[in-house]
Amino acid sequence: MQISANIWAVHNDRNLFKEPNKFKPERHLDKYGKFVKSKYVIPFSVGPRHCLGEQLARMEVFIFLVSLVQKFRFKPTATSDKAFDEDNAVSGIAFLPVRYEVIAEER
Numbered sequence: 424m425q426i427s428a429n430i431w432a433v434h435n436d437r438n439l440f441k442e443p444n445k446f447k448p449e450r451h452l453d454k455y456g457k458f459v460k461s462k463y464v465i466p467f468s469v470g471p472r473h474c475l476g477e478q479l480a481r482m483e484v485f486i487f488l489v490s491l492v493q494k495f496r497f498k499p500t501a502t503s504d505k506a507f508d509e510d511n512a513v514s515g516i517a518f519l520p521v522r523y524e525v526i527a528e529e530r
Contacts, residue, residue, distance in 0.1 A: 430465055439463045495527040 435443040440450060440463075453459050467474035474480070491497075502524065 428465075428468060430468065433463060433465060436463075491527075494530060496530055497525050497527055500524040500526055 434440070437443060451459055451461065451464070467477040467480070
């Protein structure tokens, strides 16, 4: 028997996060702008079988995103007037947002 934690449900619990379907990085910062760790944010699963590659993944994602932000400015296209809409996303084993377009301009 395999039991899987429903991490999506934890991250979208309205009792824990106000407006969980909106992208709000500031919800994880204190009044001084410092990151506040939360036991309710569990992107690499939980328990003794959590992701072994967590540290490597964190480093790679950080380096990748910093490189993109340093080299490009991202903005929506003229035709992409809708923000992320949770109701139109596909939920299954993975949560997939609807397709949208952005422009990456070199800095």
